[in-house]
Amino acid sequence: MAKDLTLLLIIALPLIGFAINGLFGKKLPKTLVGGLATGVVFAAFILATTLFSGLHGTQIVKLFNIIDFEQLRINASFQIDALSVWMTLIITGIGSLIHLFSMGYMSHDEGYHKFFTYLNLFIFSMLLLVLGSNYFVLFFGWEGVGMCSYLLISFHYNDAEKGLANSLAGRKAFIMNRIGDVGLLLALFMLLGQFHTLEFLQIGKALEANPALQGGALFLITLSLFIAATGKSAQIPLFTWLPDAMAGPTPVSALIHAATMVTAGIYLTVRSNFLFELAPATKDIILYVGLATTLIAAFMALRQNDIKKVLAYSTVSQLGLMFVALGFGAYTVALFHVTTHAFFKALLFLGSGSVIHGMHEEQDIRKMGGLAKLMPITHFTFLIGTMAIAGIPFLSGFFSKDEIMAQALHHNPVVYGVLVLAVSMTAIYMFRLYFLTFQGQFRGGAALQSKVHESGLSMTLPLMVLALLSVFGGLLNLPGLFIKSTAHWFDHYLSHGTFGLSSVHNAHLDFSTAMGLMLFASAIAIGVMIWAYLNYAKKGATAKADEALSGWEQLSAQKLYVDEIYHALFVKPLLALSDFTGKVLDIQLLRNGVYALADGILNTANLTRKWQTGFLSSYLFWMVFGLIIFVAYYILKLSVWH
Amino acid sequence: MSLQIISIILGSLTLASALMVVLSKHPVRSVIYLVITFFLITSMYIMMNAQFLAVVNMIVYAGAIMVLFLFVLMLLNLNKEVEPMATRGSQLAAFIAGGSLFLVLITALKDALILGQSYRENHSQIGLVKELGNLLFSKYIVAFELTSILFIAAMVGAILLAKRENQIIE
Amino acid sequence: MQAATSIGTSLDFYLFVSFALFTIGAIGAMTRKNMIVLLMCIELMLNAVNLMLVTFSTYYNNGDAQIFVFFTMVVAAAEATVGLSIIIMAYRNLKSIDIDMYNKLKN
Numbered sequence: 053m054a055k056d057l058t059l060l061l062i063i064a065l066p067l068i069g070f071a072i073n074g075l076f077g078k079k080l081p082k083t084l085v086g087g088l089a090t091g092v093v094f095a096a097f098i099l100a101t102t103l104f105s106g107l108h109g110t111q112i113v114k115l116f117n118i119i120d121f122e123q124l125r126i127n128a129s130f131q132i133d134a135l136s137v138w139m140t141l142i143i144t145g146i147g148s149l150i151h152l153f154s155m156g157y158m159s160h161d162e163g164y165h166k167f168f169t170y171l172n173l174f175i176f177s178m179l180l181l182v183l184g185s186n187y188f189v190l191f192f193g194w195e196g197v198g199m200c201s202y203l204l205i206s207f208h209y210n211d212a213e214k215g216l217a218n219s220l221a222g223r224k225a226f227i228m229n230r231i232g233d234v235g236l237l238l239a240l241f242m243l244l245g246q247f248h249t250l251e252f253l254q255i256g257k258a259l260e261a262n263p264a265l266q267g268g269a270l271f272l273i274t275l276s277l278f279i280a281a282t283g284k285s286a287q288i289p290l291f292t293w294l295p296d297a298m299a300g301p302t303p304v305s306a307l308i309h310a311a312t313m314v315t316a317g318i319y320l321t322v323r324s325n326f327l328f329e330l331a332p333a334t335k336d337i338i339l340y341v342g343l344a345t346t347l348i349a350a351f352m353a354l355r356q357n358d359i360k361k362v363l364a365y366s367t368v369s370q371l372g373l374m375f376v377a378l379g380f381g382a383y384t385v386a387l388f389h390v391t392t393h394a395f396f397k398a399l400l401f402l403g404s405g406s407v408i409h410g411m412h413e414e415q416d417i418r419k420m421g422g423l424a425k426l427m428p429i430t431h432f433t434f435l436i437g438t439m440a441i442a443g444i445p446f447l448s449g450f451f452s453k454d455e456i457m458a459q460a461l462h463h464n465p466v467v468y469g470v471l472v473l474a475v476s477m478t479a480i481y482m483f484r485l486y487f488l489t490f491q492g493q494f495r496g497g498a499a500l501q502s503k504v505h506e507s508g509l510s511m512t513l514p515l516m517v518l519a520l521l522s523v524f525g526g527l528l529n530l531p532g533l534f535i536k537s538t539a540h541w542f543d544h545y546l547s548h549g550t551f552g553l554s555s556v557h558n559a560h561l562d563f564s565t566a567m568g569l570m571l572f573a574s575a576i577a578i579g580v581m582i583w584a585y586l587n588y589a590k591k592g593a594t595a596k597a598d599e600a601l602s603g604w605e606q607l608s609a610q611k612l613y614v615d616e617i618y619h620a621l622f623v624k625p626l627l628a629l630s631d632f633t634g635k636v637l638d639i640q641l642l643r644n645g646v647y648a649l650a651d652g653i654l655n656t657a658n659l660t661r662k663w664q665t666g667f668l669s670s671y672l673f674w675m676v677f678g679l680i681i682f683v684a685y686y687i688l689k690l691s692v693w694h
Numbered sequence: 695m696s697l698q699i700i701s702i703i704l705g706s707l708t709l710a711s712a713l714m715v716v717l718s719k720h721p722v723r724s725v726i727y728l729v730i731t732f733f734l735i736t737s738m739y740i741m742m743n744a745q746f747l748a749v750v751n752m753i754v755y756a757g758a759i760m761v762l763f764l765f766v767l768m769l770l771n772l773n774k775e776v777e778p779m780a781t782r783g784s785q786l787a788a789f790i791a792g793g794s795l796f797l798v799l800i801t802a803l804k805d806a807l808i809l810g811q812s813y814r815e816n817h818s819q820i821g822l823v824k825e826l827g828n829l830l831f832s833k834y835i836v837a838f839e840l841t842s843i844l845f846i847a848a849m850v851g852a853i854l855l856a857k858r859e860n861q862i863i864e
Numbered sequence: 865m866q867a868a869t870s871i872g873t874s875l876d877f878y879l880f881v882s883f884a885l886f887t888i889g890a891i892g893a894m895t896r897k898n899m900i901v902l903l904m905c906i907e908l909m910l911n912a913v914n915l916m917l918v919t920f921s922t923y924y925n926n927g928d929a930q931i932f933v934f935f936t937m938v939v940a941a942a943e944a945t946v947g948l949s950i951i952i953m954a955y956r957n958l959k960s961i962d963i964d965m966y967n968k969l970k971n
Contacts, residue, residue, distance in 0.1 A: 661971050666970030669893075676791045676890055676894070677791055683802060686802075701877060702877070708881060709881065712889070715892065715908060716905065721900055742919065747934065758941065759907065763903070763904065766900065766948045770955050778962065784894070784895070788895045792888075795886075795890060796887040799883040800883065803876060820927050821922070825927055826931065830931055833928075841935065848942035848943075851946050852945045852949040856949040856952045856953060
């Protein structure tokens with residue numbers, strides 16, 4: 053099939069699923085709804101693999117004109133190149149696995165068809181985002197995923213006890229995303245002003261021809277783009293929505309907040325690499341913001357007790373790591389970590405979903421324990437995911453993290469030191485989570501223990517597939533220390549297939565440094581695993597109760613009080629302002645002002661009314677008076693005022 | 695020279711009788727003085743050789759309209775009534791307004807430039823019936839016809855307004 | 865005025881008479897309370913204007929002004945007729961022809 057037709061079909065299929073499920077979903081049987089939704093995404097995945105196999109350079113598929121003036125032309129057109137096809141593979145592949153998982157997980161839910169409608173809509177918007185060939189289509193998809201995120205986070209808005217909290221979480225996510233979107237809009241306007249076009253290729257080529265074109269403007273543009281990425285990818289200061297977003301159902305957390313939407317910021321940066329390469333100041337900002345985020349989020353995750361919250365902070369921390377890589381200009385490395393992170397984070401989230409489902413909606417790890425025997429498949433896959441994220445050697449996470457550390461060591465050893473700290477903390481909290489959940493003794497009471505069961509095939513099958521990917525995902529981009537032939541396949545694939553990346557070269561370390569790096573990282577990971585085993589896997593071990601927390605642990609458990617700080621700094625003044633406007637300005641100024649105006653007019657009219665005396669003589673008097681004025685005017689006009 | 699004196703006498707007499715119209719307390723006497731004023735104005739028309747208008751003035755104004763006024767006065771038996779005087783304030787205002795009007799009009803007259811020649815009495819041909827008739831029936835024929843409609847409207851209006859409610863006109 | 869000669873009366877005398885008549889009529893209309901006398905003062909004003917028009921027509925040798933006077937008289941006649949019928953009707957309603965009694969349109 054022709055490539056452009058394939059592309060349009062890839063985008064259209066989730067939209068068709070959305071339409072059918074949305075319009076008729078209530079009347080269709082549940083298996084049909086779920087099967088249709090999963091089927092369209094999986095079909096899109098198959099089509100994407102055909103695109104992938106026949107990939108050859110960059111191809112643009114134009115659909116129609118949106119705006120067509122002389123000075124401004126914006127088309128709805130899409131781009132087939134290495135980057136977009138890879139992102140499509142991730143989105144549709146992991147998306148279909150998550151759809152399959154949801155068929156089992158949400159089977160008891162009343163809004164079953166609604167859920168799949170929103171999921172398909174989300175996939176459609178995300179595909180628009182990554183497949184667009186200009187910033188406008190990207191923005192369209194950007195807003196779409198933001199809206200779907202809101203819809204899906206507050207999915208259980210009707211819940212008796214948590215309904216309000218869910219809605220508030222969804223609102224918080226949406227608003228923080230919007231703050232970032234302002235940055236994207238500003239960047240769009242500035243790009244339009246500078247280049248008069250929004251197409252990636254055209255902007256890239258314009259900059260290639262004339263790199264010294266605009267210095268300060270590029271800094272502002274890239275800074276605005278980074279602000280947008282901060283909102284979507286949960287970096288400091290716009291990251292507090294992600295932990296709150298765990299109020300949504302677990303498949304939503306897996307899909308949106310682990311694998312796809314939060315990587316939109318990274319995608320945007322990689323796509324605009326030609327802009328960022330010419331703005332080194334912004335890259336420094338990205339580096340330090342990412343560094344701070346990864347450290348602080350890892351710190352916050354150390355003492356969280358909700359299984360999903362730990363994973364949420366872990367996501368923020370890993371996203372920070374990706375931004376560190378971007379700050380060094382290592383775009384392919386960052387994207388490699390995006391890929392492996394999608395694998396194991398989705399695995400971890402789905403695994404936690406399976407745990408929650410088995411524990412009958414209990415999410416506190418202090419009430420879990422010893423689940424290894426009760427839920428074997430979940431346990432084994434979760435263990436693989438944990439090892440992958442901690443960086444146990446030869447799993448996928450090990451290779452991708454190692455690349456980032458190598459870049460850090462090459463460019464800035466201080467940053468490398470901080471990253472070592474962050475990576476160690478990652479290993480600590482992940483193994484803490486694993487051991488407290490699956491090992492030791494069950495702490496949830498005997499009644500619950502008898503009801504805990506392993507999840508069905510629809511939920512464990514995606515777990516197994518993702519576990520396989522987490523194990524072997526590292527093969528995509530081997531460092532080439534021992535095997536030279538297939539080394540750095542992903543780097544080559546991406547940099548030769550995407551505009552602008554071929555001129556960017558990642559740093560390559562020499563053999564001994566690279567070897568030493570890998571050994572050091574492995575030592576950290578394995579060491580932490582052993583320490584965590586000794587600490588948490590004992591028979592009576594449990595997480596400390598809230599009152600027993602020491603100083604730094606309290607800080608970590610309370611998330612460094614960031615939410616409270618934001619509330620005091622931003623929310624309260626805004627509420628006070630709106631109070632003031634509503635009570636004072638609106639009533640005093642506007643209402644009374646309008647009344648006063650009306651009263652004034654009334655009084656003037658009352659005064660003027662007295663002129664109508666009713667007596668003819670006075671009327672005649674005024675007529676004569678007017679006549680005098682007229683004649684006098686004309687006399688003066690003709691004689692005095694020439 | 696003598697004609698000038700005649701004009702002056704006529705003018706002053708006109709003003710005097712007009713003043714009597716306004717100042718007299720009996721309405722019937724006001725009517726009489728107004729008739730005298732019309733006579734004097736007619737004589738001024740004759741001085742200017744506007745013959746047709748002089749005659750029409752007499753017949754229409756002094757003959758028909760004033761008679762009508764007298765009829766109404768007599769009909770309503772208003773002869774015996776004494777009307778109240780206007781207040782001092784409104785009188786003052788009226789005099790000031792009127793006086794200012796007069797002054798303004800005179801001022802307009804002062805610097806005005808008269809482009810025509812001075813006329814010679816008894817030599818102006820315009821006022822003759824023949825000339826006026828020519829003009830009336832050629833240039834202003836439409837207006838002339840329309841006045842008939844005006845009269846009909848006035849007659850119908852007057853009759854309708856003045857008749858009593860329960861009277862039938864035979 | 866510049867173009868006057870010694871033969872015949874100059875224009876401004878008649879104009880002066882006309883203005884004075886008009887003013888007297890205006891003052892009378894503003895002062896008198898009797899409705900019939902009011903109407904008579906209005907007739908006086910109309911005649912003053914007629915006089916002025918005839919004066920100008922004579923001096924400019926233009927017949928149009930006299931035709932205008934003719935029509936003015938027509939209208940004055942009609943107006944006097946209708947005005948008097950209104951006075952009769954008003955008298956029937958309020959038994960008085962004092963113009964100050966008819967101030968129902970006050971304010």
